[in-house]
Each structure stands twice: as C-alpha cells, then as structure tokens.
Amino acid sequence: MVTGARVRRDIWSLEDEQPWHPITRAYALAIVELQSRDPGMPSSWEYQAAIHGMPGGVQPDEFRGQCQHNTWFFLPWHRLYLHWFERLLRAAVAAHPDIPKETKDGWALPYWNYGAGGHSATLPEAFRVQTLPDDSSTENPLFVADRNAFVNQGEPLDPLATRAADALAQGAFAVGRPSGGFGGAATGWNHLNQDRNAEAGMLEQTPHGAVHMEVGGFMARFATAGLDPVFWMHHANIDRLWEVWLSQDGRTNPDPTSSWGTTAFHFHDEEGNPVSGAAAGVLDTATDLGYTYEDVGLPQSGLRRRRVQSEPPEHPAELVGATDEPIELTGGTSKVAFPVNPASGPAARVDGDHPERVYLTVEGIEGEDDPGVTYAVYVNLPDDDDPDQDPESFYAGNVSFFGIELVGAVDNDPAGHGLRRSFDITDLVENLREENNWDPGEMTVTFTPLRRGRGDTGARQGAGPPVKVGRIGLYFQ
C-alpha cells in the first residue's frame, strides 16, 4: 500500500463497528454542505449529479451530461467522476467544524459491498432514517424517499442483482459485439449508445445496472442518479470490482496508449477550476489518485462461479437463432422459444456443435421510462422448475434498463440505437449439455422479475411502462 493513501471502506464494515460511524456521519454533513450551495456552482450537489446526466440527455457543455455507458470508457470515466467528487467532499469534510480531526484526516468515500451476502445486501439504517442522529430537527441527507419501498424498509437486494461472479469471470476487458467483455466494447465518446459499436460490459450490466434499477427512484435514471447518496457508494463498489477483476491472473486493462487511455474527460476540482483526465492517468488508484480499498479479495459467494473465460477467438460471432417477433415485458414472467441453426460460418470450421463462445443477446430494447422491474433471464428453464431453487442451472444474466428513458429521444444528440444486452453463456450451455437440457435445434428463454415471490413484486408490477424487446438472439463464435 502506498504511504498516505486513504482507504475506502465498506459501509457495512463501518456501520457494524458503530451505527452512524464518524465516516458515515461526515459523509452526511458534507452532503448537507454541498446541498446548501447554489445549484449552478460546480461544487454543488445538483451540479455534481448533472455531470452524470441531464434531463433529456442534453450536454450543455463539456462538463454536464457526460456519463459514459455501454462503452469501454464506463469504468475510467466513473473513476474520474468519483475521484473529483471525493475531493470535493473531502474539502467539505475538512472545513466542517463539527467533524473531528481524526475523521477528517482519514476520510474517504465508503463503498457498498452489497454482494457480500447477509445484511450487506440491505441499505444501512443511516441511509433509511429521516433525521440525523444527534439532531432530530435536521433532515438526514442520506435518506431519499424516492427509492423502491423495500430498499428503504431494510430488505435485501436480490442476490442475482448484486452478483459479480459472471463479470469477474470474463477474461478480456473489451470485446466487440455481440459481447462487451468485462468492461465494455471499444467505442468513441458514448453517453448512452451514440456509437454504433456501443455494448455494455458484463460488470456494467450486473451488478451495476441491476443495482441502479433495484434501488430505483432517483437511482433509476441518468439525470437523477447522483442525487441519491447511495449512487456514490454503489459506484465506489463498481470501481472496487474493477480492482478485484485486475487482481486475477491474466487480467489486463486495454493499452493505455490507445484511445481508451488517452481520451480526455472534463470535470471541476474542489475550487471550481476546470480539470481534465484520461484513463491512462488513473490506473493505479494509490499512486495516481491516493486511495485504496479495504478489501479487493474475490467475493465469497454462495453461488457457483463460472469457469474463467479466456480471450475470445478472432473470428466474428454468427447468429444461429433468434425470435421472429418483438416481445413485450410487462412485469410478469415471459417465455419465448425459437429454432436454432447449426453454425455455418467460421464457428463451424472449429466445431459447429461446440463453439468456443456462446452469447445470448436481448436487442432492440425500447420503452418510455423505467419499467420498475429488472428481469432474470434463464435458458431452457423447464416449465415446472423454480429458478430460485437453483439459479445456477439455467441462469444467463439480468436485463435491467438503466438509461432506457433516453432511447429514441431524437430531440437531443444522445438519441441512439436501441438498447442491447448480451450475456456470455458459454459455460451455461456446456452445463445444459451435460445435464441433457440442451436442444441443438431449439432454445427457450424465460424472463422472470427479480425478488419474485417476496411480496413487493406485485406492488412494482405495472408501476412503470412496459418494455419492448425487438429480438432475442443466440450467437456462436
């Protein structure tokens, strides 16, 4: 560890030590300070949220409405964003008269390690009570009423929403369509899906997108996500999972001299001065940015981890089956079946029946707004099977809809190609073969809402508009 580097700690590690741990309390007091500032100031709470997204997806300047999604810039852009936000908070903490010096000296942004299991998947009470502990007349800035009710009631997120194992099993950072690899496909500047090659990495899909949508409310939309203090702890965890992924053998970032490493993004420092940064300058968190994480060990999940994936083959993937008609997801369980052809392109030259990679895609996703539901996607799930009993046997991934409110919005530049999701299901298909659950001529795909049967699903059904899925496809590579 680099001397002097601050440690970003797990919020539950802090709160287990002491409810309203001084680090948590300082976070709340610093947010109160930011919220008291003129929203037009770069150091204000509202402006910081606007850096991530603006209503309608506009970019009024090079600072606001800039978040990068469905791209290989997703991780470095958010690292830069959090770094400058953390510096802003540290300055507010340092200047606050009610925060002890030892807290000021070591303060760093906490992270929410919701994937650790047990009570870690719930939101700590400090984020769920309406007033500060030592001042019942002051509203608690960590509490946001606009979240899914079960979150503010202290119930856990669905384990599938917080699951990082599939993302961490990816061997390559950036992979082109139909998969995004671990960190997203190589693109140019990409707020939502302006770049034709836009494709989210596995980490961006789950847990990132799923947790955004499961917390819900402000967190469910680009323009408001940063208004929920949970957002910053969520992204600190995503940033930490990048470090966890890199800690495994053979995992490397893209070439820092490529456009991934050199494309500059723009922010403000704590004094309000414009600053810029690129991925190449933030790859070592301790030496480049002055922070480390309390824990970057591989998660000990009760769920079985998929086998580690190597680099994908050079030849392109080919579609071998897809749905004929769009389907509509309305909050309940949906099931579709479609025929599958043998591979006939380069994948057939290797072994048409056992391709090196298999991908499931959910393409042409459209909807007016947050549907209020995230779906788990299963392959060849038998009609009488309860997926909650054995999620590993048929589970492909989650489809969540962070950013859907901007799809097809042609009044501003973020209008883009329909939203896509993709899952590397190579090992799942191998497992299905071994268990005699794989039919080479047909495939079924089942969508089930998360937290099925836990009481709140019904309440959330119908809360948002339905989602149209243009096509579900199966690709061999």
Next chain:
Amino acid sequence: MSVAALRRISWRHPEGAAAGIAALAWALLLIPFAGGGGRGLHTAAHDAMPLAAGAAGWLVMATAMMLPATLPAARDLALGALWSRRQRTVAIFAAAYVGVWAAFGAVAYTVGQVRGAVPGISAATLLPAVLLLAALWELTAWKWRAVRSCHLITPLPPRGGKADAACVKAGLRYGWRCVAACWPLMLAMAIVGHSSLGLMALLTAVVVAEKLAARPGRLAFPVAAILAGAALTSMAG
C-alpha cells in the same frame, strides 16, 4: 495481402460488396472527365436517350453520394443476420434505400420540368437559392431529428420472407429518414446534375460526417456555414 487475411476482412465487413458498388459509382461518374472517348460516350447517351440517361445518371449519383453513409447500418444488420443471409441482407437493405432516393429523383425531375417551363428561372439562379435553403435547413430541429432517427435500427427476424420483408422495410425507413435529413442537398444536385464533381464530393462529405458523428448536432453551424459559402461561390461563378 493473403487470401486468409482477405477472408477475415470479409467476415468482419459483409458490407464490402456495397462499398465496392459505391466506389464503382464514383468511377462511372469520373468517366466523362477521364479523357479519351468517355466524354463523347456520355454526351451521346444523353443526346440519344435523355430520359433514360438522366435517370441512370441520377441513380449512379445517388448511389455514389448516399450509399457510403449507409454502410455502417448495413453492416450492423448483416452482422446480426444468419451467416447465409449476410450478403442478402446488405443487398436488400441497400437496394430499398437507393430506391427511396430514386423516387426522390423522379419527383425532383418532375419539379425540374415544371421549373423549365417558367421563363427566367435557370439552374444558375436556382442553385445558390437551394444551397442557402440547405444551409438554413441545417439550423432547424427537423433536420437533426431526422439525422438522429437514422440511428434507430430495429433488429430483423432471422429467416425467410419475414426477414426479407423486414429488411425492405428497414431500408425504406432508413431511406425516408435520410431524405428528410438531406433533401436540400440532393435537390441542389438535381439542379446541377452529376457533372458537378466538386459539389458532389463536398455534399457527400457533409452527409457522411452528419450520419456517422456520435453527436451530429454539433455539426449544424459549421455545415451551415460551408453550405452558405458554397451558395455565395455559386452565385459569384
């Protein structure tokens, strides 16, 4: 380059044949300027069959100017098609798309005939006005809504007549959005014809830049200025 390398490129770029057709269209348009008998042949064709030669010229020009900006969309659709349908997908999509521009050409020809019957309005007086109109069009919200709509490509069904029909529909829809975005540019070309290679090259560059930019709205003022400059130049010329 080895055969294996070429094959790998073709795997990644199923739109290659369409790119070749666009290049061929540019080559055909250069024939009258290449010396030898090219110019004579071109003139003779227009003298002998003015309507057919004009229609063919328009089709070649529309292909040369508009097809390049369409290649990424065609590629997307092809890469998402069954392997055996990749080339077919590109061909159907591109044909439907060029067909929309052919229809636009027919309308422009009819308007041109009416215009020709009005005394005092020549191509030389009309071109600067249309280029100025194109410059103003760049500054409207309608223009950019149409450009951004071009980004919205719906995935196709995988096989059979349903896939072909959806591909035709996708090409027509893409072509219609392209006409909505670029009609003043092609109206200018309808006035001057395919012999104005300089203007063709300029407007092709504009179309490609606008269609492929991640944030196309940023091009509104620069392109409007370029088109206004072209209008002034044509007025002076």
